[in-house]
Amino acid sequence: MTHLVVLGGGTGGTLAANRLRKALPHAAITVVDEDDRHVYQPGLLFVPFGLAHPEDIVRPRGRQLHDGIEYRVVAIDRVDLGTDTVHLADGTRLGYDVLVVATGSRLVPEETEGLLGPAWMRSVFTFYNLTGAAALEAALARFDGGRLVVNVVDMPIKCPVAPLEFCFLADWYFHERGIRDRVDITYVTPLDAAFTKPTAARALGGMLEDRGIELVTEFNTGEVDGEGGRLIGYDEREVPFDLAVVIPVHSGAAYVGASPGLGDDLDFVSADDQTLQSHAKPNVFVLGDASSLPVSKAGSVTHFQGEVLVENILHFLSGEPLQAAYDGHANCFIETGFHKAMLIDFNYEQEPVAGHFPTAVGVPLLKESRLNHLGKLMFQWFYWHALLPGRDIPGVTSGMPSAGKQIPSPPVTEEVGA
Amino acid sequence: MSTQTIAGVAVDVTDEGFLTDPEQWTRDIGVEIARAEGIDPLTPPHWQVIEFMRSEYFEKGTGPTVRVLGKTSGVSVKELYQLFPKGPAKVAAKIAGIPKPRGCV
Numbered sequence: 001m002t003h004l005v006v007l008g009g010g011t012g013g014t015l016a017a018n019r020l021r022k023a024l025p026h027a028a029i030t031v032v033d034e035d036d037r038h039v040y041q042p043g044l045l046f047v048p049f050g051l052a053h054p055e056d057i058v059r060p061r062g063r064q065l066h067d068g069i070e071y072r073v074v075a076i077d078r079v080d081l082g083t084d085t086v087h088l089a090d091g092t093r094l095g096y097d098v099l100v101v102a103t104g105s106r107l108v109p110e111e112t113e114g115l116l117g118p119a120w121m122r123s124v125f126t127f128y129n130l131t132g133a134a135a136l137e138a139a140l141a142r143f144d145g146g147r148l149v150v151n152v153v154d155m156p157i158k159c160p161v162a163p164l165e166f167c168f169l170a171d172w173y174f175h176e177r178g179i180r181d182r183v184d185i186t187y188v189t190p191l192d193a194a195f196t197k198p199t200a201a202r203a204l205g206g207m208l209e210d211r212g213i214e215l216v217t218e219f220n221t222g223e224v225d226g227e228g229g230r231l232i233g234y235d236e237r238e239v240p241f242d243l244a245v246v247i248p249v250h251s252g253a254a255y256v257g258a259s260p261g262l263g264d265d266l267d268f269v270s271a272d273d274q275t276l277q278s279h280a281k282p283n284v285f286v287l288g289d290a291s292s293l294p295v296s297k298a299g300s301v302t303h304f305q306g307e308v309l310v311e312n313i314l315h316f317l318s319g320e321p322l323q324a325a326y327d328g329h330a331n332c333f334i335e336t337g338f339h340k341a342m343l344i345d346f347n348y349e350q351e352p353v354a355g356h357f358p359t360a361v362g363v364p365l366l367k368e369s370r371l372n373h374l375g376k377l378m379f380q381w382f383y384w385h386a387l388l389p390g391r392d393i394p395g396v397t398s399g400m401p402s403a404g405k406q407i408p409s410p411p412v413t414e415e416v417g418a
Numbered sequence: 419m420s421t422q423t424i425a426g427v428a429v430d431v432t433d434e435g436f437l438t439d440p441e442q443w444t445r446d447i448g449v450e451i452a453r454a455e456g457i458d459p460l461t462p463p464h465w466q467v468i469e470f471m472r473s474e475y476f477e478k479g480t481g482p483t484v485r486v487l488g489k490t491s492g493v494s495v496k497e498l499y500q501l502f503p504k505g506p507a508k509v510a511a512k513i514a515g516i517p518k519p520r521g522c523v
Binding site: 111154155218220222234235249265266 | 482483484485486489490495496498499503504505
């Protein structure tokens with residue numbers, strides 16, 4: 001009997017296992033994760049502002065998996081590519097015909113000097129995990145004024161727009177509390193603009209400016225001096241703070257580093273950017289944040305990849321060429337505060353632009369609206385009830401739609417001799 | 419994109435001054451770009467980084483980020499910034515004649 005092993009019971013592992021269950025009713029499918037807490041990660045952004053409670057965004061991992069999928073709660077020790085075997089921390093082994101790596105990325109604050117010093121969780125926080133987000137809620141509630149600094153240490157990070165959303169929500173939050181004039185908000189990024197893609201970077205940069213949020217670019221954090229209240233860049237620039245919200249650097253899962261030939265220098269797994277088949281071995285596929293593909297580490301990306309991944313695993317098992325191709329599609333709601341949000345939609349080739357999604361009749365793109373804010377809130381329902389079970393969401397396709405987008409036409413080239 | 423003459427060689431460069439074809443690069447081109455970036459002379463540790471960047475580029479198709487350089491080049495991130503104060507990944511890539519490291523998305 002064909003045995004499929006899925007490493008990771010998060011967004012990617014869950015939706016892949018559920019889709020594989022439907023497509024291959026007779027295969028054995030095992031999902032492995034080290035705990036049974038599935039966090040709805042987009043909800044982490046809302047916790048510090050009291051807009052979501054930690055218990056509302058966590059559900060058991062095993063319960064999100066369809067009947068007939070075996071779920072093992074155990075840490076992964078390593079993968080032996082030569083013998084197609086996963087070694088688990090309890091000493092047991094799992095042989096596989098096809099392996100799906102979907103263990104996401106992990107925060108490695110210890111890589112930044114001083115970040116885990118005495119001020120960690122006192123005046124230096126992160127909202128990128130549940131404990132951090134919950135502790136930050138209390139810290140923000142106590143904050144009566146001063147310098148709030150939001151710092152991305154280095155890319156890649158999960159959901160690259162989330163730190164900007166945090167700034168927008170902080171602006172709204174301090175307005176609501178009536179103390180916005182006593183708070184300086186500064187966004188400190190290693191990028192040369194507010195965001196990576198030019199059109200969206202201009203729009204988002206303008207939105208920071210409109211809200212009086214200072215933007216510090218090309219800042220490479222060398223040290224977080226929590227007690228001295230300053231970020232110190234490798235170029236010796238300093239940014240002072242009273243409260244720092246830091247997004248630590250990310251790596252792939254630790255077992256990837258312990259598995260010879262599987263990952264890169266940061267423990268991410270490289271794969272073909274269209275078929276999602278790993279470069280490590282043909283029977284290993286990669287999904288979501290665990291990969292080193294040049295795409296955002298985001299749930300929407302993982303969702304769009306899921307369909308392609310399952311189709312290609314079926315081709316692989318039948319000995320056929322891998323025909324399904326992922327186009328780099330990503331789609332993110334950006335919460336902008338005051339009950340509004342903005343939507344961006346893009347792929348490998350097409351940067352985010354204005355227009356409407358998914359067609360000319362749809363929600364606005366790259367423009368703040370209340371409808372997008374409702375979309376963002378509603379998405380949590382779709383996440384648990386449609387995306388994870390592996391159902392298609394109406395109107396939202398794996399490939400990027402172009403119909404509603406204001407895409408500038410390419411320059412006209414004159415034909416010589418015409 | 420335009421054509422520039424660097425160290426007597428006509429090369430194609432981007433608006434930001436990165437060579438578009440790493441095969442056109444010579445060590446003399448590296449020296450001249452470094453001088454324009456305010457790094458003069460290029461010392462053995464500079465060359466260690468430059469050669470490492472080129473071999474990574476030819477092996478992987480993209481230049482390493484500062485964090486990966488710090489982990490794999492044998493030169494710490496602190497030293498990398500001492501060698502290339504305006505940003506090791508970017509400036510060293512420019513001097514090494516490889517494209518700007520692929521920004522993360």
